[in-house]
Amino acid sequence: MQSKGSMEESDSVAVARVRAGDGNAYRVLVERHSRAVFRLAYRMTGNEQDSEDVVQETFLRAYKQLHRWEARSSFSTWLYRIAANYSLDLVRRRQRHGEVAMTESAGERETDVVHALASHAPGPDRLLFSDRVQQRVAATLDGLSRQERTAFVLRHFEGQSIEEIAGALGLSGNAAKHSIFRAVQKLRRALEPLVNSQS
Amino acid sequence: MKHATEEQLVLYYYGEQADEIQRHLESCEACRGSYQALQRVLNSVDSFPVPERGADYETRVWREVERRLPRRRALAWLAWKPLAAAAALGGLMAVAFFAGRSWRESGAKASAAADLEVRERVLMVAVGDHLERTQTVLAELANSGDPKNGALDISYEQRAAEDLVEANRLYRETAASAGDDRTANFLDELERVLLDVAHNPSQVSPGQLQDLRQEIEGRGILFKVKIFSSEVEEREAAQNAPVL
Numbered sequence A: 001m002q003s004k005g006s007m008e009e010s011d012s013v014a015v016a017r018v019r020a021g022d023g024n025a026y027r028v029l030v031e032r033h034s035r036a037v038f039r040l041a042y043r044m045t046g047n048e049q050d051s052e053d054v055v056q057e058t059f060l061r062a063y064k065q066l067h068r069w070e071a072r073s074s075f076s077t078w079l080y081r082i083a084a085n086y087s088l089d090l091v092r093r094r095q096r097h098g099e100v101a102m103t104e105s106a107g108e109r110e111t112d113v114v115h116a117l118a119s120h121a122p123g124p125d126r127l128l129f130s131d132r133v134q135q136r137v138a139a140t141l142d143g144l145s146r147q148e149r150t151a152f153v154l155r156h157f158e159g160q161s162i163e164e165i166a167g168a169l170g171l172s173g174n175a176a177k178h179s180i181f182r183a184v185q186k187l188r189r190a191l192e193p194l195v196n197s198q199s
Numbered sequence B: 001m002k003h004a005t006e007e008q009l010v011l012y013y014y015g016e017q018a019d020e021i022q023r024h025l026e027s028c029e030a031c032r033g034s035y036q037a038l039q040r041v042l043n044s045v046d047s048f049p050v051p052e053r054g055a056d057y058e059t060r061v062w063r064e065v066e067r068r069l070p071r072r073r074a075l076a077w078l079a080w081k082p083l084a085a086a087a088a089l090g091g092l093m094a095v096a097f098f099a100g101r102s103w104r105e106s107g108a109k110a111s112a113a114a115d116l117e118v119r120e121r122v123l124m125v126a127v128g129d130h131l132e133r134t135q136t137v138l139a140e141l142a143n144s145g146d147p148k149n150g151a152l153d154i155s156y157e158q159r160a161a162e163d164l165v166e167a168n169r170l171y172r173e174t175a176a177s178a179g180d181d182r183t184a185n186f187l188d189e190l191e192r193v194l195l196d197v198a199h200n201p202s203q204v205s206p207g208q209l210q211d212l213r214q215e216i217e218g219r220g221i222l223f224k225v226k227i228f229s230s231e232v233e234e235r236e237a238a239q240n241a242p243v244l
C-alpha cells in the first residue's frame, strides 16, 4: 500500500500525462479511484444503480474538466467534489419526481421493535441488532436534507475539512458547519436510544 | 471553562477543534460522558453498509468510461494552451505535408487530394477544440450576472481571450493557406469579438459589460460558434480515421 503522499504525487503525474495526450494515463486514475467514488455515491444516494451512474458521470466530467484541476489541491478531493455534486443533482431529480423511498416516519415506526430487540442480549440477536443499526442509519441519512447529507457524508466518511466542504457546496464556512450539526443532531435522535442502551 | 457545547464536541470528534476541549474533557466528567455518547452514535454511523463491488470492478468501470470518452485526445489537451495547440498544429501540418510528399516520391499513387484531406482533418480537429474553448469563455461573459458592487472582475476571461486571439490568428492563417475560406472568414469574425474582450479593462463597469454582451449577442456569435462546431464535428466524423 502506498502512503497518501506518494499516491497523490502519482495522481498528479497521471494527470500531467493525460494532459500531454496519453489517453491510457486516465485509466490509472479511473481504476485507482472507482471504488472510492462508488462508496461516496452510495452514501450520498443510497441507491446502487444511481451510484453506478455517478461513477460513470464523475469520470467523464472529470476528464472534460481536467484543465481546471490545480495541483495544489488533492486530485481525489477534487474528484469526490464532482461526484458529490452529481449525486446531489441525481437525488434532486429523484425528489422532484417523488421517488423518495424512505422517510423519517418510516424510521420512527421502527423504534419500538428495535428497543425490543436491543433488550434481548447476545447470541444471534446481536447480529440482528447491528442490522437494525444499519437500517436506522440508512433511514436517517435518507431523511436529511440534500445539503445536510452532502456536508455530513463529506465530513464523516471522506474526511474533508469544513473549509473544503464549504468550497465544494458554495456555502460559507458557518453554513457548512451548521449543516453538519443538524445532520449529527438528527442522527443522535434516531440512534442514541439504540446504541447507548447497548453499552 | 464552561461546559463544552454539543457543537464543540462534534467539531472535536472531527478534529476541527482546539486542544482546549481536550483539556476540558480530561477534567470534566459530565462533558466526558456526553462526548462518549456522541462518539457511540457517530461510530455506529460507520456501519452504514455499502454493497461490495466485484473483483474486476475497476476494469469494468474503465471499459465503460473509455467507450464514452471524447474521441479526439491529444489535441484536445493541447488546446488548454491554445497557442501551444496552434503551434503544434503548424508542426502537424508540416508533418502531414512531408508525409504526403515522401509518399508521392516513393512512387505510390500520387494524390494531392489525400494530402489535403490529412491536412484538413488535422485542422478540423484543432479548430473544433478551439471553438469549444472559445464558446466556454464567451458564454461565461454573456451569462455573468450584473456586477453587485460597481465592477465585475473579468481578468480570467480576459487572459483566456488573449490566448485565444493568438491561437485564433494561427488557425485563421492556416485555414486561409489551405484554401478553406469559409473557416478563415468565420475565424476572422470570431477574432474581432475576442479582441474586444481582451482589450477591456479587467474590472468592467455595468455599462462596459452591457456593451460586451451586446457585442457577443448582437453578432449572434455564440450561435454561430455552435453551428460551426457541429459542422466541424460532422466533417471530422466524415473523415473518421483516428487522429494521430
Ligand SMILES: [Zn+2]
Residues within 6 Å of the ligand: B002, B003, B004, B024, B028, B029, B030, B031, B032
Ligand atoms: Zn464540562
